[in-house]
Every structure is written in C-alpha cells, then in structure tokens.
Amino acid sequence: MNVLLLSMPDSFEHMAPVAVVMPNGALTSLAGNIDAHHKVAIADLVLVQDRVRSTVESLVREHRPDVVGLSIMTFQRRTAARIIALMRSLKPDVKIVVGGYDPSLAPEAYMQPALEAHPEPERDGARLQCPSGSPTNDCHPDRSRAFRGGTEGPRVSADTATPPSDPTVSGVDFIVRGEGEVTFRDLLRALENPEHDFANISGLTWRASSSSHLTEANTGDCPTQAKTGLEWATITSSKNPTVQSSHRPQSSAHPFIRSCDDWVVNPDRPVHSLDSGEIKLPNRSARVLHGYHMLGRQVDVVETSRGCTYDCSFCSIIEMRGRNFHTYTFDRVLADIRDARDHGARSIFLVDDNITLNVRRFEALCQAIIDAKLDDIDYTVQAMTSAIATHGETLAPLMRRAGFRYVFLGIENILDGDLAFLKAAAKNADRDNGRTVGNATLKAIDYIHRNKMYVVGGLIVGNPDDTPESIEENLRFASKYVDWPYIQHPTPYPRTPMTKDFVERNLIINSRLHEYDGTTAVVKTDSVDAEQIEFMRWRAERWMKLRHIPAAIRHDPWFILRNWPKMLAYTFRGSSIRSALGLESEQQVFRRYKARRQAEREYV
Ligand code: B12
Ligand code: SF4
Numbered sequence: 001m002n003v004l005l006l007s008m009p010d011s012f013e014h015m016a017p018v019a020v021v022m023p024n025g026a027l028t029s030l031a032g033n034i035d036a037h038h039k040v041a042i043a044d045l046v047l048v049q050d051r052v053r054s055t056v057e058s059l060v061r062e063h064r065p066d067v068v069g070l071s072i073m074t075f076q077r078r079t080a081a082r083i084i085a086l087m088r089s090l091k092p093d094v095k096i097v098v099g100g101y102d103p104s105l106a107p108e109a110y111m112q113p114a115l116e117a118h119p120e121p122e123r124d125g126a127r128l129q130c131p132s133g134s135p136t137n138d139c140h141p142d143r144s145r146a147f148r149g150g151t152e153g154p155r156v157s158a159d160t161a162t163p164p165s166d167p168t169v170s171g172v173d174f175i176v177r178g179e180g181e182v183t184f185r186d187l188l189r190a191l192e193n194p195e196h197d198f199a200n201i202s203g204l205t206w207r208a209s210s211s212s213h214l215t216e217a218n219t220g221d222c223p224t225q226a227k228t229g230l231e232w233a234t235i236t237s238s239k240n241p242t243v244q245s246s247h248r249p250q251s252s253a254h255p256f257i258r259s260c261d262d263w264v265v266n267p268d269r270p271v272h273s274l275d276s277g278e279i280k281l282p283n284r285s286a287r288v289l290h291g292y293h294m295l296g297r298q299v300d301v302v303e304t305s306r307g308c309t310y311d312c313s314f315c316s317i318i319e320m321r322g323r324n325f326h327t328y329t330f331d332r333v334l335a336d337i338r339d340a341r342d343h344g345a346r347s348i349f350l351v352d353d354n355i356t357l358n359v360r361r362f363e364a365l366c367q368a369i370i371d372a373k374l375d376d377i378d379y380t381v382q383a384m385t386s387a388i389a390t391h392g393e394t395l396a397p398l399m400r401r402a403g404f405r406y407v408f409l410g411i412e413n414i415l416d417g418d419l420a421f422l423k424a425a426a427k428n429a430d431r432d433n434g435r436t437v438g439n440a441t442l443k444a445i446d447y448i449h450r451n452k453m454y455v456v457g458g459l460i461v462g463n464p465d466d467t468p469e470s471i472e473e474n475l476r477f478a479s480k481y482v483d484w485p486y487i488q489h490p491t492p493y494p495r496t497p498m499t500k501d502f503v504e505r506n507l508i509i510n511s512r513l514h515e516y517d518g519t520t521a522v523v524k525t526d527s528v529d530a531e532q533i534e535f536m537r538w539r540a541e542r543w544m545k546l547r548h549i550p551a552a553i554r555h556d557p558w559f560i561l562r563n564w565p566k567m568l569a570y571t572f573r574g575s576s577i578r579s580a581l582g583l584e585s586e587q588q589v590f591r592r593y594k595a596r597r598q599a600e601r602e603y604v
Pocket of ligand 2: 317
C-alpha cells in the first residue's frame with residue numbers, strides 16, 4: 001500500500017521557523033516499523049507553512065496514498081480537521097489514521113460522523129437516520145464500500161467540506177492511541193487482509209463500518225456519549241473493548257455528514273519495554289521534504305528512552321502512558337545517532353520525556369557517545385534541575401565532552417506555591433543525602449554554565465494564585481539566569497490534572513484549541529486577566545532572546561549574519577518605526593503582534 005505520514009504545520013512562538021525547524025520523531029519511527037513492502041512517504045508540514053495546501057495536493061498526486069496518517073497535538077486539531085477535509089476532497093477513498101497526543105487523549109473529538117467519501121443521495125429527502133444507542137452495524141448499509149473500490153461519487157470539495165467548528169474533527173477512520181509502531185503496523189496488515197479484522201489490534205479505535213469482522217465481544221451498549229472540547233476533564237481511559245457512539249444532532253451546514261457512526265474501542269496497548277528490540281530504527285529515508293535545521297545546522301531527533309515517573313500536573317505524559325520509564329539499548333541509540341548523522345544531521349535533539357530519571361545511565365550514554373566518536377554533533381536535551389544539581393559535578397563535564405550544547409531545564413517556576421500547584425516541587429528539589437535542602441535551579445544552572453553549555457529555561461507563568469508581582473519575579477529570574485527563555489502559560493490540555501483544577505476554579509477563558517500553543521494565555525489567575533499575563537511575558541521575553549545572539553554568532557557566524565534581520569523581524573513582529581520612536585504604546589504593538597499571530601495560524 002502507499003502510505004503518507006504527515007505532521008501538522010502549526011508551530012508556536014518559541015519555534016521561529018527561521019531559527020528552528022525540527023522533524024517529528026513519531027513519523028520516522030512509524031515508518032521504520034511497518035512491513036517493508038509498503039511505499040511510505042513522510043512530510044513534515046512545518047517545513048512548508050506558507051504552502052500547505054499546494055504541498056498536500058502535490059503529495060497526493062505523486063504518492064497516491066491508500067492510507068494517510070496524521071500526527072496531532074491538541075493545538076493542531078483544527079488544522080488537522082482542515083487537512084483531512086482537503087485529503088478527502090482529493091482522494092475520497094483514502095483511509096485516514098490519526099495518532100499522537102491529541103487523538104490519544106481526546107479520541108472522542110475525532111469520532112465525528114464521517115465526511116462522506118461517496119455521499120449517499122438523500123432518501124426521500126431525508127438523511128440517514130440511526131436510532132440513538134443502536135448497536136454498531138445497523139446504520140451502515142454500505143459499510144465496506146470504500147475498501148472494495150466503490151464508484152466515484154460526487155467529490156466533496158474542500159470548501160463544502162469545511163470541518164465542523166472547532167474543536168471536533170470528522171472524516172477519520174482509525175484512531176491509534178498511545179505508542180503507535182506496532183498498532184500501525186498491524187493496522188496496515190489488517191487493511192490488506194480482506195477480512196479487515198481490526199478487533200484484535202490493541203490501542204486501536206475504529207469505525208465499525210470499516211470491517212465486517214465485528215465480534216460479539218465488541219458490540220453492546222453505547223455507554224459513553226462522545227465528548228469534545230473541555231468536557232475531556234471528566235473522561236477516563238478505556239480498559240475494555242467498548243463501542244462508543246457519537247450520535248450528534250444533524251447539522252444542515254454539513255450535508256455530507258452522516259448522522260451517526262459507531263466506534264469500537266479496543267483495549268489499550270501496554271507500553272513497550274523498548275529493550276527487547278521490538279521497535280526497529282526510524283526510517284529517515286522516507287522523508288520527502290527537507291530543510292530541518294537548528295540555527296542553520298541540520299537537526300534531527302533521537303530517542304534513548306520513553307516515559308517518566310513524575311506527575312507534573314501540566315504534563316500529558318502520565319495519561320498518555322502511565323508512570324514508567326523504558327530505555328533503548330546503547331547499541332540501538334548509537335546506531336540511531338549514526339543514522340541521523342549519515343542523513344546529514346549535525347545537531348540532535350534527544351526527545352526523551354525525562355532522560356535524567358536515571359543519571360548513571362545518562363552518564364554512561366555520554367561516555368558511549370564519546371567512545372563512539374559521535375561527539376562532533378551538537379546535542380540538546382531536556383533535564384530536571386534536581387538531577388543536574390545533585391549530579392552536576394560528574395554529569396555536566398561528561399555532557400559537555402559528549403557534545404551537549406543546550407540543556408532545556410524544566411524550571412517551571414521559582415516560587416514554592418506555584419511549584420506546588422504544578423506538582424513540580426520534587427523534580428526541582430536540591431537534595432543532600434536524600435534530604436531536600438532547597439531549590440535546585442540555581443545550582444543546576446551554575447553547573448551548566450561552568451561547563452560551557454547553555455540553559456533553555458522552561459518556566460510557566462500565570463498559575464491560579466499568581467499576581468503581577470509573582471509573574472514579574474519569574475520573568476526577572478529568567479532574564480538574569482537563562483540563556484534562552486522558553487516561558488509558557490499553563491495550558492489545560494486534555495486529561496491533565498491541571499485541566500481539572502482550572503475547570504473547577506472556573507479560570508479558563510478561551511476554548512479555541514488552536515490557540516492552546518503554550519504562549520497564548522488561555523487561563524486567567526485569580527487576580528490577573530489572561531491578556532495581561534500574556535502581555536507581561538511577551539514584553540519581557542523578546543529582549544531576553546536578543547541576548548543570545550552573540551553566543552549564536554560565535555557558533556554559527558554565517559547563518560546568524562545572513563539571517564539576523566529575519567530573526568529580529570520575527571521576534572519583534574508587531575513593532576514599527578513609530579513604536580521604535582516611542583510614538584506607539586507597547587499595548588498597541590502587542591495587539592498588532594496578536595493579530596499577526598492570529599493570521600499565521602491559518603495554515604490551510
Ligand atoms: C520532543 C518534544 C517537543 C520538541 C520537538 C517536537 C517535534 N518536532 O517532534 C519541541 C521542544 C520542539 C516541542 C515543542 C512543543 N511541544 Co512538545 N514535546 C516533546 C516531547 C518531550 C516528546 C515528543 C516525542 O518526540 N516523543 C517521541 C515520539 C516517538 O513519541 P510520540 O510523539 O508520543 O509518538 C508516538 C505516539 O504518540 C504515536 N503517534 C504519534 N503520532 C502519530 C501518528 C500516527 C498516524 C500514528 C498511527 C501514531 C502516532 O506513535 C508514536 C510512536 O510510538 C513530548 C512529551 C513530554 N514528555 O513532554 C512533548 C509534547 C508532545 N509537546 C507538547 C507541546 C504542547 C508542545 C508545544 C505546543 C509547546 C511546548 N510545550 O513546548 C510545542 C509545539 C511544537 C511546535 N510544533 O511548534 C505536549 C503535547 C500536549 C498535547 N496534548 O498536545 C507534550 C505531550 C508535552 C506536554 N506538555 O505534555 N516538543
Ligand atoms: S518531569 Fe517532565 S516528563 Fe515528567 S511529568 Fe514532569 S514535565 Fe512531564
């Protein structure tokens with residue numbers, strides 16, 4: 001089969017395409033794990049933000065995909081809906097599979113009635129009706145037509161197939177929940193098999209209409225009404241196979257949407273142990289778009305482990321895969337790094353959720369990188385402050401020797417009250433003989449700086465009890481100590497504990513999911529409104545970013561000298577000659593920046 005894998009084009013404020021464009025690690029891993037006879041192409045649409053529609057059109061023309069897989073974060077849901085509608089208009093019989101954090105944690109939002117690939121003529125002027133709560137198959141008279149080469153019906157144009165309004169997506173055939181390599185591989189096998197037996201694929205949610213192979217075990221009542229939007233806070237994950245029903249009121253705005261569709265939710269797939277060799281190396285050769293870079297150096301992503309045993313309230317990881325930590329063997333990691341280097345990478349981001357959970361292993365990995373002579377690459381990694389502060393004496397010099405350059409520190413906040421809300425106190429604790437003796441942040445930063453590495457400072461401001469003073473205190477801290485600010489606002493992603501808190505305290509002021517990008521304040525605090533919070537961060541952060549330019553010039557002079565006007569223009573977008581001369585207020589510039597940002601989000 002022809003398989004096309006897409007990541008969404010949406011990026012956020014701290015990922016200025018002129019400075020960083022990073023590949024999506026999930027897609028190469030999926031591509032590396034499907035059977036060899038498939039023809040697979042990967043397109044990271046973040047590489048073509050200004051021409052998404054034409055790129056998708058030519059990808060469909062060139063690759064004639066039978067199956068399209070989309071990797072989606074929550075803030076990308078609306079774009080995903082638009083791309084699916086476009087796909088369907090270009091190739092109505094294509095099978096659409098979604099995966100990643102958003103489909104895994106809010107699958108209900110993807111269970112909307114399908115955009116009809118071959119719209120049924122209206123019968124007696126009425127659309128198909130399905131009795132509420134009916135078992136699965138009855139309302140699908142033509143249920144496997146698309147697989148068996150149905151006739152070309154009238155095409156749904158991208159315009160008429162406007163996706164339902166945010167935050168739901170329609171036209172999806174399969175939802176892969178959690179880790180995807182084996183689930184996706186098995187799904188492709190089932191699609192090739194005339195039986196279409198999807199019932200035995202753990203981690204898969206599928207339309208009953210996709211298969212004739214629906215067992216007794218999977219049918220039954222429809223216990224859960226599909227939920228979307230902010231209702232996700234109350235949904236729990238499925239442990240048993242169930243049929244979910246997404247009966248929705250018919251919408252006259254979407255004439256080709258069926259009035260009902262039933263979904264089968266297979267049991268969860270247990271997380272992979274990784275060291276068994278079950279997950280094969282990523283397939284980077286499948287990429288058909290190019291141009292990934294980090295400050296001009298070709299960049300790639302590599303995993304050495306998955307999972308985390310902490311439970312920070314803002315993080316999606318626990319609901320995604322539970323609290324656990326699994327590691328790849330060093331042989332595999334080194335082979336992966338070599339493969340990335342052979343494909344041109346000179347900079348590598350280790351995308352582990354929390355590599356510093358096992359510091360001894362991390363130290364040994366640094367040594368293995370040095371021994372394997374893979375230390376000529378610039379590495380970036382995410383780390384906990386407590387691990388760096390406690391083990392910095394030995395760990396930090398080894399990291400430097402291995403080639404680490406940027407360390408993303410999850411500082412989150414410098415105030416104890418905020419850390420308690422974020423449930424991030426433990427990972428920021430400075431420990432001595434197992435006893436907590438204070439906050440680890442400054443000590444960790446010091447180790448990193450002494451070893452000539454740079455701190456990307458992850459902070460979260462705008463928590464419920466924050467005041468203007470506490471926000472300023474964090475911003476001052478960032479300005480003084482971090483080399484590159486990565487400051488965000490708390491964002492209520494599906495099923496995180498934080499979301500529940502914000503819902504209960506009635507602090508969410510914005511439910512437009514495409515603005516849930518981390519740098520748009522979508523929640524207020526008890527005493528500061530959201531716009532004010534965002535304004536304070538935006539005003540302070542722009543200038544902090546400027547300070548890193550000399551260090552960047554020393555490392556990559558030609559790239560920075562060629563591109564600094566574009567970088568400045570991006571960082572200070574919204575500014576004008578009048579504002580530079582002090583003839584406009586910062587609020588006016590901020591409003592213009594917000595309008596620009598709004599326009600940027602219309603990728604399709
Ligand atoms: C590395 C990383 C980044 C990197 C690189 C991003 C990239 N280009 O890949 C950087 C730092 C740039 C980044 C930025 C952001 N990130 Co980020 N990031 C991560 C992190 C740490 C690991 C993701 C990863 O690569 N894992 C390895 C791969 C192999 O696993 P995976 O992505 O889960 O994919 C598996 C499954 O999900 C599934 N799958 C995924 N896609 C698909 C598609 C199909 C078709 C199928 C079948 C299966 C499937 O199968 C894969 C293989 O098992 C996660 C998790 C964490 N602990 O924080 C957050 C995370 C994904 N990021 C998140 C967010 C919100 C962002 C930002 C918006 C803001 C931020 N917090 O920084 C930005 C936006 C990025 C942008 N496009 O502009 C959230 C997403 C939450 C959500 N509900 O959407 C996470 C979960 C962190 C969190 N806050 O909880 N991120
Ligand atoms: S330590 Fe990092 S990966 Fe682990 S729960 Fe906290 S934010 Fe998520």
